[in-house]
Amino acid sequence: MSSSGGDSVISRLRKLISDGEYQPGDRIGEVRVAQQLGVSRTPVRLAFRTLEQEGLLERAGKRGFRVREFSAADVLCAVEVRGVLEGLAVRRLAERGLDDSLDELLSFWIQKGRELLAKGHLEEVDVGRWGDINHSFHEALVAAAGSPVIGDAIARNNHLPFAAADSIIIDTEALDREYRKLLQAQLQHELVLQALRCGEGARAEMLMREHAFIGLRYVDLLGMEPVSLSGTDE
Amino acid sequence: MSSSGGDSVISRLRKLISDGEYQPGDRIGEVRVAQQLGVSRTPVRLAFRTLEQEGLLERAGKRGFRVREFSAADVLCAVEVRGVLEGLAVRRLAERGLDDSLDELLSFWIQKGRELLAKGHLEEVDVGRWGDINHSFHEALVAAAGSPVIGDAIARNNHLPFAAADSIIIDTEALDREYRKLLQAQLQHELVLQALRCGEGARAEMLMREHAFIGLRYVDLLGMEPVSLSGTDE
DNA sequence: GCACGCCTGAATGGATCCAACAAAGGTATA
DNA sequence: TATACCTTTGTTGGATCCATTCAGGCGTGC
Structure with missing residues (x-):
């Protein structure tokens, strides 16, 4: 149950980012986001890839992502x-x-x-x-x-x-x-x-x-x- | 082992599509691709999301993806x-x-x-x-x-x-x-x-x-x- | 005292398991 | 005979488990 409808993780995460919950430049971890959204790591990982393609996240070195900053x-x-x-x-x-x-x-x-x-x-x-x-x-x-x-x-x-x-x-x-x-x-x-x-x-x-x-x-x-x-x- | 290096699933799948292994308009299933590439479903699912964002795949109804066709x-x-x-x-x-x-x-x-x-x-x-x-x-x-x-x-x-x-x-x-x-x-x-x-x-x-x-x-x-x-x- | 290396911990990537849903087919009833 | 409902199966989405790797710290040797 919970409100975990399919892509809702993506939009909720997008909102968290645009609300400044995660600051631009911050490393963003799967576990923390998963706990915060009350879902498993799997949908979060999927969402990360999507948001990376969208340009909101970027790869942080070889491991993990960080919130991209826009001037x-x-x-x-x-x-x-x-x-x-x-x-x-x-x-x-x-x-x-x-x-x-x-x-x-x-x-x-x-x-x-x-x-x-x-x-x-x-x-x-x-x-x-x-x-x-x-x-x-x-x-x-x-x-x-x-x-x-x-x-x-x-x-x-x-x-x-x-x-x-x-x-x-x-x-x-x-x-x-x-x-x-x-x-x-x-x-x-x-x-x-x-x-x-x-x-x-x-x-x-x-x-x-x-x-x-x-x-x-x-x-x-x-x-x-x-x-x-x-x-x-x- | 095997040559499953990180994003290589994405590029291999991209190649499979552009080689015509999967025809445009075809429904594309996770299991078949996973078996064909010799990996688990997880990286395939991640790759699907990425390729969807790239525009090579599109959602097929509520369930699954299909290869997008370009005129x-x-x-x-x-x-x-x-x-x-x-x-x-x-x-x-x-x-x-x-x-x-x-x-x-x-x-x-x-x-x-x-x-x-x-x-x-x-x-x-x-x-x-x-x-x-x-x-x-x-x-x-x-x-x-x-x-x-x-x-x-x-x-x-x-x-x-x-x-x-x-x-x-x-x-x-x-x-x-x-x-x-x-x-x-x-x-x-x-x-x-x-x-x-x-x-x-x-x-x-x-x-x-x-x-x-x-x-x-x-x-x-x-x-x-x-x-x-x-x-x-x- | 400094540097190199090992060890430990944490986080990610991959695999597998479970549940939910959709499509298809079959059967029963009108 | 046709339609509607039920069952069954296959596929996808979510959760958890295991392995791998990267980073940081500490210890030892030079």
Whole structure:
């Protein structure tokens, strides 16, 4: 019994790491994790291999693993990687043409975004809803790119902390500023769809690349604290 | 005893798959693989998780794995992914400037390539040597991109069959044609270095993207058989 | 006093055992 | 005869056990 459902060890361990329970650079042992999660060593060993492939862990010498540390530069780089990959996806999409059903789907999520932002300000509950809308839009784009390869590459990249498209840091203290950010994101979504409809592959690609930065650079511009991962207390 | 060294199960299994021992789409069982490799189920299970992350295996329903199948379109897509990622790497490199030691290293491998191709034709032993030179050049570029994130993404992408930069198919029957291909590749290497020295990020990126296609599209142009993976006998 | 080597302990990797679940086939009933 | 349920079997996931290896400490010899 217990809540040991299959891959739940992986996600629980991932959460432990991102919560800072295991510090970046720390050696991470099978026995301790197994005890902490209340499971045997076997699923932990399996999870370690998976998380190593995901990039959250790295081999510590010949023996064991350690939690990988990511600098702010790494996070920026991961965001750029997502940008070029999603850019590739939309360029291919523009080149092969946008079919009606996908146009409809994208329009649907754009309409949802419009409705969410229509009231002119942002409330705290809207944050999660925007996350869903944004995720669905991106997912639809990537899924339609013609091959699962791009989606896989993006998915693997998204395992890195703060790299995923839906990991925009929302400062609930400054919903006003966040609202302007989401307005910008929404505009970029609409521009991408516009470019796709016109078959403008290069433009769509560049828009998507720029769009990736919205969670990072735009934050800096607005004077917020840049993301830092390693060893910061909250 | 036996030759069961650590990750060797992974590479042996990878080889079994790429050799067509297990057909794409086939369900792959732990017991059979374990017996075939002469090891217990445990390392096989670990290898399955790793290969799943690498994209060679996929979950078959709720239970077990199956060998993933790649279409020609997927291979093309993986090559394009490598192109945009390596393009990103060199653009970042151009933007932050090329330091002397890297310039020296890249020049070294370019010189090696020049020497290899200087005699005006290609011999069979040169194929492997070109592979090494090419690999070193690409590796040096990616390693210098400022963050391991890009390199990781490329490495993961390279696990897909025929996606790696050093998996140019060399037709030893037509070394003359292959020679012209490698001349082109060498020229592209030199152009990239030129662009890097001038800080021309966009140009370097586009050159690198185009360079990625040299193993595929150029093959088609020359009338060779396009790569096909699934179920073809050799 | 320093260095080399041995010994001990701990942690990981591999093998085996047990349980749970899914798929398939057979039988009974409507 | 067809369908539904039950049984049986095979495969996978989890737990435990054994061997191997790496690291650290201590002792002895030079």
